[in-house]
Amino acid sequence: MQRSVSLCALALASLLIVCALLSLVLGAMNLPVYDSLLIVVDKLFGANLSQLEDYQQIVVLELRLPRLLLAVFVGAILAQCGAVVQGLFRNPLADPGIIGVSSGAAVGAIVAIVVFPAVWGSWTIPTMAFVGGLLTTLLVYGLAQSKSGTSVLILLLAGVAISAFAGAAIGFLSYFADDASLRELNVWQMGSLTGANDANLWLAFTTMVLLMIAFQRRAQALNALLLGEPEARHLGIDVEQLKLQMIILTAVGVGVAVSCSGIIGFVGLVVPHLVRLATGPNHHFLLPLSALLGAVLLMCSDLLARLVVQPAELPVGLVTVLLGAPFFLILLIQQRKNWS
Amino acid sequence: MLQLTNVSFKPQGKLLLNQVSISVRAGEVYGLLGANGAGKTTLLKAISGDIKASGSITLYGKALAQWNRRELAKHLAVLPQSSQLTFPFSAREVVALGLTPLSLSKAQAASLIDEKMHATDCYSFADRAYPSLSGGERQRVQLARVLLQLSQASHSPLLLLDEPTSAQDLGQQHNLLRLTQTLAKKEGFGVVAILHDLNQVLRYCDRCCLLDQGRVSAVDSPDKLLSDERIQQHWQYQPQRVVLGNGQTALI
Numbered sequence: 357m358q359r360s361v362s363l364c365a366l367a368l369a370s371l372l373i374v375c376a377l378l379s380l381v382l383g384a385m386n387l388p389v390y391d392s393l394l395i396v397v398d399k400l401f402g403a404n405l406s407q408l409e410d411y412q413q414i415v416v417l418e419l420r421l422p423r424l425l426l427a428v429f430v431g432a433i434l435a436q437c438g439a440v441v442q443g444l445f446r447n448p449l450a451d452p453g454i455i456g457v458s459s460g461a462a463v464g465a466i467v468a469i470v471v472f473p474a475v476w477g478s479w480t481i482p483t484m485a486f487v488g489g490l491l492t493t494l495l496v497y498g499l500a501q502s503k504s505g506t507s508v509l510i511l512l513l514a515g516v517a518i519s520a521f522a523g524a525a526i527g528f529l530s531y532f533a534d535d536a537s538l539r540e541l542n543v544w545q546m547g548s549l550t551g552a553n554d555a556n557l558w559l560a561f562t563t564m565v566l567l568m569i570a571f572q573r574r575a576q577a578l579n580a581l582l583l584g585e586p587e588a589r590h591l592g593i594d595v596e597q598l599k600l601q602m603i604i605l606t607a608v609g610v611g612v613a614v615s616c617s618g619i620i621g622f623v624g625l626v627v628p629h630l631v632r633l634a635t636g637p638n639h640h641f642l643l644p645l646s647a648l649l650g651a652v653l654l655m656c657s658d659l660l661a662r663l664v665v666q667p668a669e670l671p672v673g674l675v676t677v678l679l680g681a682p683f684f685l686i687l688l689i690q691q692r693k694n695w696s
Numbered sequence: 697m698l699q700l701t702n703v704s705f706k707p708q709g710k711l712l713l714n715q716v717s718i719s720v721r722a723g724e725v726y727g728l729l730g731a732n733g734a735g736k737t738t739l740l741k742a743i744s745g746d747i748k749a750s751g752s753i754t755l756y757g758k759a760l761a762q763w764n765r766r767e768l769a770k771h772l773a774v775l776p777q778s779s780q781l782t783f784p785f786s787a788r789e790v791v792a793l794g795l796t797p798l799s800l801s802k803a804q805a806a807s808l809i810d811e812k813m814h815a816t817d818c819y820s821f822a823d824r825a826y827p828s829l830s831g832g833e834r835q836r837v838q839l840a841r842v843l844l845q846l847s848q849a850s851h852s853p854l855l856l857l858d859e860p861t862s863a864q865d866l867g868q869q870h871n872l873l874r875l876t877q878t879l880a881k882k883e884g885f886g887v888v889a890i891l892h893d894l895n896q897v898l899r900y901c902d903r904c905c906l907l908d909q910g911r912v913s914a915v916d917s918p919d920k921l922l923s924d925e926r927i928q929q930h931w932q933y934q935p936q937r938v939v940l941g942n943g944q945t946a947l948i
Binding site: 576579638 | 782790
């Protein structure tokens, strides 16, 4: 087990580096590989090795690099939140997107964009996205709890209802939005990494690190929770406190991810699943490996989004849904035999 | 070690436990008997803290609510009747969950896990996925987990068993009960078990408590408690008795 975990970690880390390099050099404007890498080294260490022209430097440093970093941070956040939500609901079909949490966060963000754009400065959108995500998580969790555990049917149906409501709310708000807000709204709904800037990079990075630490500290408790709530309680875990902490932390994660990049679906569903196939459901390994694979997946999706229809580009949320939705259907087919 | 005084539980106006007072000693296997709906499972849940009953429940003289969670988990464990676990943990990983309240070095933990898996006869499938195991195998894995959880107790621990033999074949049922009996006799465990098979009660329990509509009807050693009249009264069944070669009685 330890060996397969190490191998997996090594493979994913290598993949992350390769994808990052490809993301820097590939795109609508083809740049020399070697110099594109050197300019990053120049930027980091204040050297002067790269031969790139000024406009080419801008493409690498101000467009591609922030974007790939945001993909890494948001991918890692979403994948870990997915793993935690699946553990919390004790169901591999749970995902912040599918159960409606991302939609709730998006409604919060859009209310912030349209109704009161500048109340708390740049914190307005993330805060409102967090509040929307938190309220939705609490609502869905409350609805799906029953004496016999968590009802998957109610979970998924609540997700459908909340996503529909969110869609309507977003439509309603966009009716009142001005042109600039409308463009921003489109980005939220499709999911895009084009808005990467220093402020949201720092926000996403800090959130990713904090979530990694907080989740990892609770990994054993999350493992015990998979046995069932009474069993976890008998093992000395304060289950109610654990659930509340995890709900708040995932709402923070999803809220920040949505505020930085809009709704990016299915990363939280697909990634923990693939990692579980390789190394099992132990959260000690599942959480960090999911963060790595989430980063790789979102970076690759963004690369695809930039390359497929270049010089134009697709919203990255579209790519993850195109990849993730069939995966979800396959999962449903596999689970069908457990339900009948 | 375990003392219940006037424990009652009345959710939504329905009295499920009515002034139950019993005590369980270290080193004994204590059976909870009664017809369906008599309150056996409710009583076990009250002891394990899954439901909040009124009255007093103390373990080593200290009310359960006053125990530190982790300390309590080291001294009181529940073997569940079935588990909701659907994620593909290996059997060994499930057993390792018993480490949750403990503080052990990696090497100590690994050797204790092996020891408990040998003791419950599940070492041979340690690396198989838990959901792929049979009902009986799963329960042995859960027992190993529970024994691991109790391995750092400073007093004799209390083990609660909710119908421990329901998913087992005949041989496994006896192996499991023999093991719990050994734990009680050799290591001083207090064991409280819900059992349906009265012959198993006669063979393995030191004392038992007969429940009827949430109240204690009788507490005694099994051979005294299980008279023909009581069995007829509580289970509406007239048993026949066969005296075995070793002098013990079996009910048919």
